[in-house]
Amino acid sequence: MxxxxxxxxxxxxxxxxxxxxxxxxxxxxxxxxxxxxxxxxxxxxxxxxxxxxxxxxxxxxxxxxxxxxxxxxxRVRPLQSKIPSTLTSIKNIIAVTSAKGGVGKSTTTANLALAIAAQGAKVGILDADVYGPSIPLMFGTKGQALEVVDNKWMKPLQAHGVFTQSIGYLISSDDAAVWRGPMASKALMQLLKETQWPELDYLIIDMPPGTGDLQLTLSQDIPLTSALVVTTPQDLALADAVKGIAMFEKADVGVLGIIENMSYHICSHCGSHEDIFGSGGAVKLATEKGISVLAQLPLHANIRRDIDLGTPSVVNPESAAQAQGYFDLAEQVVSRLFWYGVPQAERISFVEVT
Ligand SMILES: Nc1ncnc2c1ncn2[C@@H]1O[C@H](COP(=O)(O)OP(=O)(O)OP(=O)(O)O)[C@@H](O)[C@H]1O
Structure with missing residues (x-):
C-alpha cells in the first residue's frame, strides 16, 4: 500500500x-x-x-x-562523511576550494552560505584560508574578538545569521601566511575542533587555495560530506580545477560540482553581457570529468563592492539581481548533496521512564 x-x-x-x-x-x-x-x-x-x-x-x-x-x-538530514565525524553538532561539512588564488572562492563561499541560511538552515563558515583569511572582512567582523569559554572553546562570531570562525580572528594574515604545511594543517584542525559550534545543518569550509600537501591533508582529515570547486573560465584556471578534482578523488571525497565564477561580465552601467574570459570552458571540463557545473556566476561590480563592505550581495537588497545566482546555486548544492549522499543513521534519544 x-x-x-x-x-x-x-x-x-x-x-x-x-x-x-x-x-x-x-x-x-x-x-x-x-x-x-x-x-x-x-x-x-x-x-x-x-x-x-x-x-x-x-x-x-x-x-x-x-x-x-x-x-x-x-529538515536537513545528516549525510555520511568519508571518515566518521566527532563533531556531533554539525550535520554536514562542505569544502569549497580552488586550485589557485583569486578566482573568487571566498566571495562565492560567503554568498553561498548566506543563501543557504536564507532558506532557514543553520549555517557556519570556517575560514581556513591561511594564505589570506578574508571572511572577517566579508562578514564585517574584522577586528572583533572571539569569546573563549572554559579557557578552551572559542565561540564563533555571528554575522548576518551565519556563524563564522576564521584563522584571521586569531592571528594577522602575515603570520598565517608563513606557516608551513604540517603546522598549518595542525592549527586548522585545532580551529575546527576547538570551536564551540552550535547545532549546524551545514558547515562550509573556505579552504586554502591550491592542491598541495596542506590541502590534501585537510581533505583527508576533515570529515567532509562533499566538496565544491570554484574556477573561472580561463584555460589556465580550468586546468588547475582538474587538479583540484583529482585531489579530492585522492582523499576519497566526492566533488558535488564546479562553480564557474566571473563567467561573464555584466556592465553595471548598461547591463550588457560580455564573455571576457571565453565561454563554455567549465561545461566542457565538467562533461569530460562527468561533473556538473552548478552555477555560472557573473563578474559584477556590485558583487565586489558588497563583499568589500561586509554586506555580501545576498544580504544587500540593492543587489537582488546579483543575489539570485547564489540562491539558485544554494538550491542546487543542498538538493544534490542529499541525493548524491548516503543518509547517516540518526541518533535516537531514549527518554527514561520512571
Ligand atoms: N563574481 C564576482 N564579481 C565581482 N567581483 C568578484 C567576483 N568574485 C570575486 N570578486 C572579487 O575578486 C577578488 C578576489 O575574490 P576572493 O577573495 O573571493 O578570491 P579567492 O579565490 O578567495 O582568493 P584567495 O584564495 O586568494 O583568498 C575580491 O576583490 C572579490 O570582491
Missing part, C-alpha cells in the same frame, strides 16, 4: 527532486491506521516544500485514501 502512495506522490516532479523521490527512505511516512501521509523533504528550499503541499492538496490520492491528513515539512 505504501507503494501506491509513493507512486502517486512521484507524479509530482521538480528539478530539485529525483524521479523516485517519494520512495526514498525517510522521506514519506504513511500511517495506515489514522490515514496520515507525512512528507519530510530532506533539505530546506521553501518554494519546493510549498509546491509539494500544494500538489497534494490539489490531487486525488489513490483509491482507499479519499479521507486522510497530510503533513509536509522539511
Amino acid at each position: 505504501n507503494n501506491d502512495i509513493h507512486t502517486w506522490l512521484n507524479q509530482f516532479q521538480h528539478p530539485l527532486l529525483t524521479s523516485q523521490w517519494a520512495a526514498t527512505q525517510g522521506v514519506v511516512t504513511v500511517g495506515h491506521k489514522e490515514k496520515t501521509i507525512d512528507v519530510e523533504i530532506p533539505f530546506l528550499v521553501e518554494s519546493l516544500t510549498q509546491a509539494v503541499g500544494h500538489w497534494i492538496s490539489e490531487n486525488d490520492a489513490p483509491q482507499g485514501w479519499e479521507e486522510y491528513t497530510f503533513y509536509v515539512s522539511a
Whole structure:
C-alpha cells in the first residue's frame, strides 16, 4: 500500500527532486491506521516544500485514501562523511576550494552560505584560508574578538545569521601566511575542533587555495560530506580545477560540482553581457570529468563592492539581481548533496521512564 502512495506522490516532479523521490527512505511516512501521509523533504528550499503541499492538496490520492491528513515539512538530514565525524553538532561539512588564488572562492563561499541560511538552515563558515583569511572582512567582523569559554572553546562570531570562525580572528594574515604545511594543517584542525559550534545543518569550509600537501591533508582529515570547486573560465584556471578534482578523488571525497565564477561580465552601467574570459570552458571540463557545473556566476561590480563592505550581495537588497545566482546555486548544492549522499543513521534519544 505504501507503494501506491509513493507512486502517486512521484507524479509530482521538480528539478530539485529525483524521479523516485517519494520512495526514498525517510522521506514519506504513511500511517495506515489514522490515514496520515507525512512528507519530510530532506533539505530546506521553501518554494519546493510549498509546491509539494500544494500538489497534494490539489490531487486525488489513490483509491482507499479519499479521507486522510497530510503533513509536509522539511529538515536537513545528516549525510555520511568519508571518515566518521566527532563533531556531533554539525550535520554536514562542505569544502569549497580552488586550485589557485583569486578566482573568487571566498566571495562565492560567503554568498553561498548566506543563501543557504536564507532558506532557514543553520549555517557556519570556517575560514581556513591561511594564505589570506578574508571572511572577517566579508562578514564585517574584522577586528572583533572571539569569546573563549572554559579557557578552551572559542565561540564563533555571528554575522548576518551565519556563524563564522576564521584563522584571521586569531592571528594577522602575515603570520598565517608563513606557516608551513604540517603546522598549518595542525592549527586548522585545532580551529575546527576547538570551536564551540552550535547545532549546524551545514558547515562550509573556505579552504586554502591550491592542491598541495596542506590541502590534501585537510581533505583527508576533515570529515567532509562533499566538496565544491570554484574556477573561472580561463584555460589556465580550468586546468588547475582538474587538479583540484583529482585531489579530492585522492582523499576519497566526492566533488558535488564546479562553480564557474566571473563567467561573464555584466556592465553595471548598461547591463550588457560580455564573455571576457571565453565561454563554455567549465561545461566542457565538467562533461569530460562527468561533473556538473552548478552555477555560472557573473563578474559584477556590485558583487565586489558588497563583499568589500561586509554586506555580501545576498544580504544587500540593492543587489537582488546579483543575489539570485547564489540562491539558485544554494538550491542546487543542498538538493544534490542529499541525493548524491548516503543518509547517516540518526541518533535516537531514549527518554527514561520512571
Ligand atoms: N563574481 C564576482 N564579481 C565581482 N567581483 C568578484 C567576483 N568574485 C570575486 N570578486 C572579487 O575578486 C577578488 C578576489 O575574490 P576572493 O577573495 O573571493 O578570491 P579567492 O579565490 O578567495 O582568493 P584567495 O584564495 O586568494 O583568498 C575580491 O576583490 C572579490 O570582491
